[in-house]
Amino acid sequence: MDPNRFFSWSMLLFLSLACELSYGSGGGGMMDCPVILGQLGSDTWLSLTNEHQINKSSNKSVRILVTMATAPGSKTNKKIVSFDLSKGGPPDHLENGYQFLSENLSLGILGNRRESEGWYFVSVEENVSVQQFCMQLKLYEQVSTPEIKVLNKTQEKENGSCSLMLACTVKKGDHVAYSWRDEAGTQLLSPANHSHLLYVTLSNQHRDGIYNCTASNPVSSRSRAFNLWQECKQESSESSSRIPYVAVSIGVIIIIILVSTAIMFKRQGKTKPCQPPVEEKGLTIYAQVQKSGPLKKNLDDALTDWEPCTTIYVDATEPAPESIQETNPTTVYASVTLPES
16 A cells, blocks of 8 residues: 555544544534434435535545544544545445445435434545534434324303314324414414414304414424314214204113013913912722631630731722812722631
8 A cells, every 4th residue: 555645544534533522522512513404214415525616627636534423522433434536436435324426525324214313524635635524414203194182172052162172193203393373374372382282262253263283393394184163063963962862762762661561461361370280199998808717706706816817908099180179088998708618
């Protein structure tokens, strides 16, 4: 490597670091860096000349070095690009995610990400002179279309006024400020308030009041219109239509109860009276049959001894009674004497 060229690059890098340190320790010097606003996800281009015209056709040796710091006064800066204009061709060094255009000496930050946000220090060396400056890149997320919701609603039946508490919110976006305006364009809140809440009371004289909420940040702005009186009118119509609906519902319930009661009584009239189950009663018949034997016995023996006999038990089932009255069982005793053999 050419010693003179190496010495030039070393001096350029040293001067660049010295400039960065002076910005960081100069007590507010970092605030002198112009702020460049960018949108997350899009491309941002930085001019590396800073209103300093560089004659590319001259034989002057022009070298450009760009470094980046994520915090003011940081001592660990990252090298982004280094380019020798007199040499031409591609840059000597180019960090990923960046693009360098030698035609207009601009640096492109592709697809802005959070890590791309910070301070960029530029050193331009022309022969023996060195120009140094810085830029601060701030990135913001684009805001989405706001949504308006009713948090509270109050209606006065006496004077017909309607009071609403509205909230305006967005799903995407950072550092969002909100503003409210009526249909005539009059700002309803002070610019210093930037509140997403709005409390409005409408009278019968403002039946066509339309209000707009605007959500904005330094890189985008979206608005949403809202008809306040239409919201109050909808509430009034819902409450008035609720009364006949409740009356109809109660009438239907009463009709259903009456029809159900009539059907129940009709079914009970057709059923027969319940009768208790009739138990089957049985008749027991006792029959005694004497065995054959001598008929002559003493009177004393007749009193003490009984003639041997056989007892037959027969159960007969009584037919079911026709009435509900119960019949008592009847016992029949029959004595049968066997003939003599």
